Amino acid sequence: GAGVSQSPSNKVTEKGKDVELRCDPISGHTALYWYRQSLGQGLEFLIYFQGNSAPDKSGLPSDRFSAERTGGSVSTLTIQRTQQEDSAVYLCASSFSGPSTDTQYFGPGTRLTVL
Amino acid sequence: GQNIDQPTEMTATEGAIVQINCTYQTSGFNGLFWYQQHAGEAPTFLSYNVLDGLEEKGRFSSFLSRSKGYSYLLLKELQMKDSASYLCAVQGTNAGKSTFGDGTTLTVKP
Numbered sequence: 266g267a268g269v270s271q272s273p274s275n276k277v278t279e280k281g282k283d284v285e286l287r288c289d290p291i292s293g294h295t296a297l298y299w300y301r302q303s304l305g306q307g308l309e310f311l312i313y314f315q316g317n318s319a320p321d322k323s324g325l326p327s328d329r330f331s332a333e334r335t336g337g338s339v340s341t342l343t344i345q346r347t348q349q350e351d352s353a354v355y356l357c358a359s360s361f362s363g364p365s366t367d368t369q370y371f372g373p374g375t376r377l378t379v380l
Numbered sequence: 381g382q383n384i385d386q387p388t389e390m391t392a393t394e395g396a397i398v399q400i401n402c403t404y405q406t407s408g409f410n411g412l413f414w415y416q417q418h419a420g421e422a423p424t425f426l427s428y429n430v431l432d433g434l435e436e437k438g439r440f441s442s443f444l445s446r447s448k449g450y451s452y453l454l455l456k457e458l459q460m461k462d463s464a465s466y467l468c469a470v471q472g473t474n475a476g477k478s479t480f481g482d483g484t485t486l487t488v489k490p
Contacts, residue, residue, distance in 0.1 A: 300480075307384075307467055308423065308480035356422055369413075371422035 267291075269372035271357050277378045278347055286342045286375045290359030297340050298369060299332060300356045308356065314340060347379045382406045382479035386468050391487045392458055400453045400466050400484045408473030414442050414453045415467040417483065423467055426453065455486075463488045 270289045278284050290297050299311040310324040314334045325331070329348075334340040344351055354376050358369040383405045392398040402412070411430045415423035427435055429444035429451060441454040455462055465483040472479065 305482075307482040308469070310478055310480070368425040368428070371424065373422055 269357055269359050269370055271355075271372040271375050273375060274373065275376045275378075277380065279380050280349060281346055283343065283345045284347055284377065286344075286355050286357075286377070288340045288342070288357030288359075288372060290338065290340070290357070291370055292338075294359035294361055294370075295337060296360045296362060297334060298358045298360075299340070299342050300358065301326075301353045302356060302374070303353045311342070311355075344377075347377075349379045352377055352379045382470055382472060384468055384470055384479060384481035386466075386481045386484045388482070389485045389487070391489060392455075394458055394460060394488055394490050396458050397454065397456050398458060398486065400455070400468075400486065402451045402453070402468030402481060404449050404451075404468075404470045406449070406470055406472055406479075409446060410471040410473055412442075412444055412451050413467075413469040413471065413478060414440075414451075415469065415480075417465045417467060419464070426466075458488050460488050460490070462486065 272287045297314040300308040312332050313321050316337045317334050329345045332342045354374040356374045358371045360369045386402045414426040417423040427442035434443045439456045444451045465485050467483045468481040469478040
């Protein structure tokens with residue numbers, strides 16, 4: 266069906282608040298990835314899901330960050346007690362089976378601004 | 381860990397050829413990706429190299445030398461729409477984890 270979608274497209278929040286970002290992967294894609302991109306920077310890997318499990322969570326920057334995926338489809342990235350340094354574009358991508366050769370298709374991203 | 385280096389900016393003329401280099405030092409290597417990212421948009425996949433050599437895909441080609449920790453993206457017959465950031469990403473042996481370079485901003489001038 267349609268490409269990867271993410272919501273909200275923009276989120277402005279106050280320091281200390283919790284935020285939840287959502288990703289809807291392409292239907293049938295079993296692998297899902299979260300990245301963070303600060304202004305003018307490259308992509309920073311956060312976490313990867315194969316189905317509902319996350320083999321690699323080492324990219325999560327702190328214990329304030331968590332992610333889950335249910336039903337092998339939608340994923341949410343939660344940031345607790347947001348800090349100004351969390352401001353970035355959060356990108357989600359999905360691929361058909363796994364990370365080896367499958368093309369990752371990116372969503373439009375959620376721009377998070379922490380005041 | 382992974383360390384990836386690519387030039388910050390490059391400028392080229394419409395119709396010309398440009399080569400964007402990427403060097404990496406990694407503790408493990410599974411493959412190397414190139415992505416294109418226009419300003420304000422999400423990255424889009426260009427190529428994936430696992431074995432040494434040149435992979436050609438239309439106006440874009442990507443080269444890999446694993447022994448040298450080196451890759452390049454070659455863009456031919458440049459068009460104005462090729463102005464974008466080009467991201468080199470190395471996939472390590474940890475499942476799913478790719479490390480991205482900071483990207484090369486290419487400006488194509490008439």
